[in-house]
Amino acid sequence: MTVPRYWRNIGAHYRLEGIRCKSCGEVSFPPRSSCPKCHSKDVEVVQLPRKGKVVSFSLLRSPPNGFEAYVPYYVVVVELENGVRVLGTLTDVFGEVKEGMEVEAVFRKISEDGEEGLIHYGTKFRPIA
Amino acid sequence: MSDNPVVVGTGLTKIGRRWEDSLSDLFAEASRQAIEEAGIQPQVVFVGNMVAGELDGQEHLGLALEDGAGAFPLVPAFKVESACSSGGSALLAGYMAVKSGVYDSALVVGVEKLSEEPSDSITTALAEAADADFESYYGASFTSLNALLMRSYMKDYNVPRDWLSEIAVMMHKNAVDNPYAQLRKAITVEDVNRSRVIADPIRLLDCSPTGDGAAAILLTRPELAKGDVQVELAGMGVGVDTIGVNGRVSLSDVPATARAAKAAFSAAKIEPKDLNVLEVHDAFTIMAALALEDIGVVGKGEGAKFFHEGNAERDGKLPVNPEGGLKARGHPVGATGVYGAVEVVRQLQGKAGKMQVPRAEIGAFHNLGGSGSHAVIGVFKRKR
Numbered sequence: 001m002t003v004p005r006y007w008r009n010i011g012a013h014y015r016l017e018g019i020r021c022k023s024c025g026e027v028s029f030p031p032r033s034s035c036p037k038c039h040s041k042d043v044e045v046v047q048l049p050r051k052g053k054v055v056s057f058s059l060l061r062s063p064p065n066g067f068e069a070y071v072p073y074y075v076v077v078v079e080l081e082n083g084v085r086v087l088g089t090l091t092d093v094f095g096e097v098k099e100g101m102e103v104e105a106v107f108r109k110i111s112e113d114g115e116e117g118l119i120h121y122g123t124k125f126r127p128i129a
Numbered sequence: 130m131s132d133n134p135v136v137v138g139t140g141l142t143k144i145g146r147r148w149e150d151s152l153s154d155l156f157a158e159a160s161r162q163a164i165e166e167a168g169i170q171p172q173v174v175f176v177g178n179m180v181a182g183e184l185d186g187q188e189h190l191g192l193a194l195e196d197g198a199g200a201f202p203l204v205p206a207f208k209v210e211s212a213c214s215s216g217g218s219a220l221l222a223g224y225m226a227v228k229s230g231v232y233d234s235a236l237v238v239g240v241e242k243l244s245e246e247p248s249d250s251i252t253t254a255l256a257e258a259a260d261a262d263f264e265s266y267y268g269a270s271f272t273s274l275n276a277l278l279m280r281s282y283m284k285d286y287n288v289p290r291d292w293l294s295e296i297a298v299m300m301h302k303n304a305v306d307n308p309y310a311q312l313r314k315a316i317t318v319e320d321v322n323r324s325r326v327i328a329d330p331i332r333l334l335d336c337s338p339t340g341d342g343a344a345a346i347l348l349t350r351p352e353l354a355k356g357d358v359q360v361e362l363a364g365m366g367v368g369v370d371t372i373g374v375n376g377r378v379s380l381s382d383v384p385a386t387a388r389a390a391k392a393a394f395s396a397a398k399i400e401p402k403d404l405n406v407l408e409v410h411d412a413f414t415i416m417a418a419l420a421l422e423d424i425g426v427v428g429k430g431e432g433a434k435f436f437h438e439g440n441a442e443r444d445g446k447l448p449v450n451p452e453g454g455l456k457a458r459g460h461p462v463g464a465t466g467v468y469g470a471v472e473v474v475r476q477l478q479g480k481a482g483k484m485q486v487p488r489a490e491i492g493a494f495h496n497l498g499g500s501g502s503h504a505v506i507g508v509f510k511r512k513r
């Protein structure tokens with residue numbers, strides 16, 4: 001991944017930023033230049049709630065390139081407290097994972113782009129004990 | 130509006146590890162069959178392919194394949210890409226080209242080569258069907274995204290695991306008779322339930338195998354067609370949804386399929402109950418169950434039961450994937466939609482051999498791209 005491309009998404013990946021539409025009020029993720037609901041350009045960046053619940057999950061055992069070290073890991077859809085859904089992975093899991101389980105966003109290393117490339121950071125979700 | 134295009138030629142290659150054949154060789158093999166059967170040359174070519182750019186380093190694919198094959202005179206050729214539904218989308222391009230009158234004949238070829246790369250490279254390439262910045266970035270594989278739907282579906286409708294496994298069993302049984310199939314081997318429910326977990330709850334035998342293969346279909350205007358039994362492409366529809374699964378309201382249906390079905394059936398002036406044969410995009414067993422529901426064959430939550438009760442068998446209420454589907458016939462990703470289309474056409478022509486279903490007058494194929502982002506449905510009718 002190029003540095004500019006990585007940099008463009010830093011807000012969404014590091015701080016879980018989405019957008020709020022000033023025309024219709026829709027809050028969505030990931031950030032876009034227009035509201036996906038009413039297509040207005042009048043949008044502002046907002047930080048999404050950091051807590052939510054697991055909607056569905058999959059324990060992944062056959063990983064894409066670069067994720068071998070994390071196997072097995074949970075891929076989840078999380079519904080945040082304001083209803084916005086985010087796809088992500090779980091970290092710090094010690095017990096059973098269930099639908100409806102409460103989780104919170106944490107800042108984590110995600111992967112490395114080869115030995116000399118960027119280290120990718122972003123948001124993972126961990127169970128709220 | 131002008132008449133619907135008719136199918137004058139089809140071609141299929143056996144799916145599998147075709148180490149001796151290049152992408153162009155596969156393209157040539159399927160194209161030649163279709164052109165010879167038709168007795169006419171194409172004026173334009175649409176190629177369905179997903180990963181040649183990523184895995185083979187070849188873009189500008191239409192011309193590269195045509196020239197690499199040398200099987201017919203060079204004509205304008207374009208790649209059409211929409212992930213796993215690339216083949217269906219290429220057929221839509223051919224349908225539009227002929228129906229609009231811009232071209233008299235169009236050759237649609239789905240072609241893909243996946244056997245020569247290590248499986249993690251394939252997993253990575255197929256993950257490009259998802260949102261690169263917000264799904265693949267976090268390590269979600271294509272299988273894991275489908276697994277999210279499978280878990281939601283089983284929970285929301287209280288569907289037993291075995292019913293989904295039975296779908297794989299039926300597909301394998303059907304593929305035993307299919308000379309083009311990748312997995313011509315019967316399996317049991319226990320085989321599925323004991324196979325390796327790829328992304329829980331999806332196990333290896335829930336997944337379609339990725340292989341090499343090509344399928345071709347030649348369309349023309351009815352007045353230019355030779356022969357008496359004609360199969361027309363009576364209508365096509367495409368439905369779309371968000372690229373990421375996080376944008377969906379529900380994870381236990383695929384609204385893109387329902388949208389495609391509505392458009393295709395309205396164009397073809399039919400209803401789901403009029404179908405005599407149906408090819409659905411069962412890249413994973415869960416996707417076969419969802420397809421029946423979203424296409425409107427059965428109600429929500431009843432797709433797996435339809436298979437369980439034997440209604441989808443070749444002699445059942447509505448035969449589904451009598452050639453074995455993606456699950457066992459194989460899933461050469463960008464070619465898959467064209468395989469489905471060719472299989473329906475051959476059923477309507479009465480040319481399906483041991484796989485033939487009775488009374489095949491109207492049939493449809495369904496082709497899904499991404500984890501429910503893009504669905505294509507085409508309806509074929511036998512003309513009397």
Ligand SMILES: [Zn+2]
Pocket residue numbers: 021022023024025026035036037038039040
């Ligand atoms: Zn808006």
